[in-house]
Amino acid sequence: MKQKSVCFDTETDGLNALHANIVGVSFSFKKREAFYVAIPNNREDATSILNEFKPFFESESIEKVAHNLKFDTKIINQYGIEVSAPTFDTMIAHYLINPDSKHGMDVLAERFLSYKPVSIVELIGKKGKNQKKMSDLTPEEISDYACEDADITFQLKEIFEPQIQKEHLKELFYNMEMPLVDVLKSMEQEGITIDDEGLKKYSIDLGETLAELEQKIKREAGIDFNIDSPKQLGDVLFDHLELSTKAKKTKTGQYATGEDILQKLKHKHVIIPMILEYRQLRKLKNTYVDPLPDLMDETDGRIHTSYMQTVAATGRLSSNKPNLQNIPIRSEKGKEIRKSFISRGKDFQLMAADYSQIELRIIAALSQDKNMIDAFKNGHDIHSATAAKVFNVNLEDVTREERSSAKAVNFGIIYGQSAFGLAQNLGISRKEAKQIIDSYFEQYPTIKDYMDGMVKSAREKGYVETIMKRRRYLKDINSANAVVRGFAERNAVNAPIQGSAADVIKLAMIGVHGAMKEQNLKSKMLLQVHDELVFDVHKDEIETLKTLVKNEMESAVELVVPLDVEIEVADNWLDAH
DNA sequence: CCCCTCACG
DNA sequence: ACGTACGTGAGGGGC
Numbered sequence: 001m002k003q004k005s006v007c008f009d010t011e012t013d014g015l016n017a018l019h020a021n022i023v024g025v026s027f028s029f030k031k032r033e034a035f036y037v038a039i040p041n042n043r044e045d046a047t048s049i050l051n052e053f054k055p056f057f058e059s060e061s062i063e064k065v066a067h068n069l070k071f072d073t074k075i076i077n078q079y080g081i082e083v084s085a086p087t088f089d090t091m092i093a094h095y096l097i098n099p100d101s102k103h104g105m106d107v108l109a110e111r112f113l114s115y116k117p118v119s120i121v122e123l124i125g126k127k128g129k130n131q132k133k134m135s136d137l138t139p140e141e142i143s144d145y146a147c148e149d150a151d152i153t154f155q156l157k158e159i160f161e162p163q164i165q166k167e168h169l170k171e172l173f174y175n176m177e178m179p180l181v182d183v184l185k186s187m188e189q190e191g192i193t194i195d196d197e198g199l200k201k202y203s204i205d206l207g208e209t210l211a212e213l214e215q216k217i218k219r220e221a222g223i224d225f226n227i228d229s230p231k232q233l234g235d236v237l238f239d240h241l242e243l244s245t246k247a248k249k250t251k252t253g254q255y256a257t258g259e260d261i262l263q264k265l266k267h268k269h270v271i272i273p274m275i276l277e278y279r280q281l282r283k284l285k286n287t288y289v290d291p292l293p294d295l296m297d298e299t300d301g302r303i304h305t306s307y308m309q310t311v312a313a314t315g316r317l318s319s320n321k322p323n324l325q326n327i328p329i330r331s332e333k334g335k336e337i338r339k340s341f342i343s344r345g346k347d348f349q350l351m352a353a354d355y356s357q358i359e360l361r362i363i364a365a366l367s368q369d370k371n372m373i374d375a376f377k378n379g380h381d382i383h384s385a386t387a388a389k390v391f392n393v394n395l396e397d398v399t400r401e402e403r404s405s406a407k408a409v410n411f412g413i414i415y416g417q418s419a420f421g422l423a424q425n426l427g428i429s430r431k432e433a434k435q436i437i438d439s440y441f442e443q444y445p446t447i448k449d450y451m452d453g454m455v456k457s458a459r460e461k462g463y464v465e466t467i468m469k470r471r472r473y474l475k476d477i478n479s480a481n482a483v484v485r486g487f488a489e490r491n492a493v494n495a496p497i498q499g500s501a502a503d504v505i506k507l508a509m510i511g512v513h514g515a516m517k518e519q520n521l522k523s524k525m526l527l528q529v530h531d532e533l534v535f536d537v538h539k540d541e542i543e544t545l546k547t548l549v550k551n552e553m554e555s556a557v558e559l560v561v562p563l564d565v566e567i568e569v570a571d572n573w574l575d576a577h
Numbered sequence: 578c579c580c581c582t583c584a585c586g
Numbered sequence: 587a588c589g590t591a592c593g594t595g596a597g598g599g600g601c
Contacts, residue, residue: 482588483589502593
């Protein structure tokens with residue numbers, strides 16, 4: 001028997017799904033047919049009308065289909081209604097079918113249905129202060145547009161569902177990506193608390209230092225210019241101060257002034273360290289310290305990121321508005337920012353759970369390299385173990401430099417790095433770099449075989465896949481252009497590793513979320529940062545949650561190497577590491 | 578709207 | 587001879 005399946009799409013007066021008001025809902029369950037239900041602009045009446053549809057949204061037998069389901073679910077949730085499984089998101093379906101392309105409804109309608117939908121711009125006008133809101137329009141004006149979206153969703157589903165079956169993406173779609181929608185939705189709704197007062201004080205502090213640095217830099221340069229302009233800065237350094245005769249240029253012809261270039265000029269002129277510090281502080285202030293307090297939700301005072309499930313071609317998540325996956329941790333000045341991410345109150349703390357070396361464990365498992373598997377099974381520090389092998393010394397005798405070189409190679413391997421790249425990274429000669437790489441592959445011979453095998457298989461099949469059969473097509477793998485082909489070859493090696501790690505943590509998140517719900521915990525999962533999960537943990541639940549999270553994360557998949565998760569609890573995100 | 582730079586894994 | 591490590595998001599400059 002074919003399952004009942006209904007597409008829906010919500011129209012709202014804004015894009016903030018936690019607060020936007022619903023204006024109407026369209027439904028479609030038959031090709032070229034749809035219905036629009038206008039919802040009154042008043043919370044109480046809206047709730048009572050939407051309640052008529054509660055049995056539909058919360059049905060455990062009817063499949064709810066939407067394009068970007070997480071958004072619509074958040075809107076519906078505002079009115080006290082759940083959107084229960086089974087669900088089908090056409091945007092995610094297309095992401096699995098072809099992760100490298102775009103997944104917007106308009107693009108997909110043109111490509112798969114040869115149909116150009118009425119654009120939102122035609123309806124409400126271009127962005128700007130004259131742009132109308134959905135709530136400024138009559139139901140008659142919205143109806144066709146809304147119905148069209150529900151109908152397109154229906155028609156896209158008819159195309160994508162069989163493709164999901166055919167491409168062996170069923171398991172990935174129904175048991176991983178669709179359940180994950182609900183997990184991410186919950187994390188976004190929770191949000192994380194920040195110490196905005198602390199950040200505002202820090203901003204003043206940084207502002208003063210920056211003003212002083214600006215004066216000093218301009219005095220050293222002898223002219224007034226905009227330090228924030230790479231173009232002007234390049235001219236000052238290389239034409240005016242003549243700090244280098246062979247200055248590198250970018251592909252657009254201006255002088256390159258990136259961090260690595262400036263580091264090499266550090267001792268040529270006192271202005272360079274000043275610029276490096278200025279750049280760092282400017283970045284921290286403008287990207288994190290100043291914007292974060294402004295992004296606090298007015299009703300709960302927390303920061304609510306959005307996780308994008310269909311952006312990263314490897315299967316990773318991405319985070320935006322704001323991006324909470326690139327909060328500083330490496331520099332001392334940056335650590336202050338991470339410190340300002342705190343628990344929701346005095347009864348709670350933050351708990352961070354990190355996979356240790358997950359990508360290297362995955363490469364060990366996928367390649368079946370005995371030496372690397374043994375290193376992990378014996379619980380050795382993988383970079384030291386690698387150093388011992390590559391430099392042929394005892395594990396106890398590995399020096400800091402040797403370990404750090406080995407670490408660079410271990411990472412380079414994941415990315416398909418060349419001798420040139422390693423040499424640049426370590427500041428050694430290309431010859432030395434080549435020797436290290438050769439020795440590496442002698443010690444881990446199966447890893448070399450594995451990498452060559454991935455490229456070969458990509459050439460034959462046109463795609464590579466992860467442990468959960470997530471695919472990435474590599475159209476350039478047979479390109480005649482060596483540079484272009486090189487990119488595809490590195491992707492052939494990297495995508496299964498990065499993507500399998502993404503598979504593992506996604507499965508873990510579903511397991512953790514389910515177990516936490518089942519045990520009715522007060523603690524909440526808040527953030528995911530590729531190999532890390534962050535929780536607001538109630539003080540009574542610390543031990544319970546630690547055990548639960550460690551178990552779920554370490555047993556998310558069964559590999560020939562053990563997975564290891566490190567967990568710490570503290571008052572802020574920095575100290576939880 | 579693209580480019581450069583830089584924050585993270 | 588050529589380019590050269592994967593995946594992201596965001597801010598500012600400059601056209």
